[in-house]
Amino acid sequence: MTALAEGIAGAGSLAPETPVRRGRRRTGAWRYVVLGVLGLYFLLPIAASVWFTVHDRKNGGITLGTYAAIPGAEGFADAFTRSLVLAALTVVLALLLMVPTVVLVTLRLPRLRTAVELLTLMPLVLPPIALVVGVRSVLSWAPDYFLNTPLATAFFALQEPTLPWILVLIYVVLALPFVYRALDAGVRGADLRTLTEAARNLGASWPRVLVSVVLPVLRTSVLNAAFLTFALVLGEFTIASILGFETFPTWIVRISGSEPKLSVAVSVLSLLVTWALLLLISALDRRRGTKESS
């Protein structure tokens, strides 16, 4: 509440300075109060974290030592690389599964649309911790019932700690709402039916249509879906932690006890880098959009 209280005080002292005009224009003033208060609330923790990591409490002064120590920190390289690989695999698998499904549902099977929509939205409201409890129960079938069968071997292979494929499989489920919505928006925006019919009439096969017509039309949505999925996997903690795998977020929590500065530095850096990437994508997206429309 402190951050909030401070924010209110800060904006309150500013408010009288904004010119208050009579009539309709006056409604504009509350906007600056909202922007000011929430701006403080959102910026203060980030600013404080940056100060926390660069300020040397013993000698005073500013040091970037904490940030320089990140790459060499114990376990960081392993956990971060693992998270990156998991994210890439999840993006590929989610797109392989959803692009054909969305296209097919839009063009050929509109009556399945509601079912697909409902199923993809389920992970949005279903608590991940409930899902992972179920996944643990299913995984425990391997030692309990299937011992010494190929199925048990497959189950154990999925839980290889260096590259836990089971995480990829569940992350695809968690990413479904974002991937579906991004792709659906793209499909609605483009006249996909005419384009695919033209391609089919010209003798293109369905795989060919997917690769040379659908994907180029959907590239913005695909990019959006891929980015959201990537960020989701990089930040996912619940499932990795309950299943006992070390990924980037579980690593941060593990080292936070012994290296508080490092954990804060990595946290802030990951937030800012993700934000910068998203800004870059949205800027690229916009530039391409204006070029095409002109």
Place this chain on the structure above:
Amino acid sequence: MLTLLGALPFFLYVTVFLLLPIGVMAVEAFRATDPVTFQESWSTGSIRAITEGPYRRAYLGSLQLSVITAVLGGILGLALAVAILRTRRNLLLRRLVLTASGVLANFGGVPLAFAFIAAIGTSGVITALLTDTLGLGLGGFSLYSMTGLAVVYLYFLIPLMVLTITPALEALRPQWREAADNLGASGWQYWRYVGGPVLAPPVIGATMLLFASSFAAYATAKALVGSSLPLVTLQIADALSSNVVVGSENLGKALALGMVVLIGIVMAFYAWVQRRTQRWLS
């Protein structure tokens, strides 16, 4: 026939990796393991256990926290979204806020927890500033309490509200406002009779999403308070990680089933509200 086959991978995938685990969890919540013989049997023991004592408190704590943060996050997020959209000339600010919202709402709670620990935790920068330099202290506030959790939860719930409600706000046509103005409506009348009714269903829907997100949050709470607060997600993790008590795994399943049932009730209520408002609108 062949086209139906094309939709098969999706339905197969969802069945195996979403419906099967949830189903197994729901069934096994009714199993019990005998502590002496390790014999398994059907039992409602776990289900009964989660409605009493500390588990009941955990459900109530989680529900209270989620309702408060969802309503607060909904109101503040809506205000922020409206404020951002009104600044039509300032496209840079708009894009900065929308992309930042995308990161904060989707990236997960661990980094947020540590940013707040660095700011207003026990040895946080702002805590030190307030107590040592200004001599004020935090006024009894602790980051490691329910109030503290609420402050951190809002850090990802407000952006989530901004993201979900912005499309609905953009669909609000300026012509409606102009028409209302020309007919002599005041700003309040416009919101009461035009803007409000049109926005009500998406706002309620987005608030429900915030509730679900807050109810399911585990990472932030775990990173911030360990397991010292009464929250269902923390209790589930505790039950799963305890190797000492026989049958605690089943307790975890029962607790998870309880969460799914509660979310189901909330969603059913939401569907009912949605149907009513739609009938009223048409």
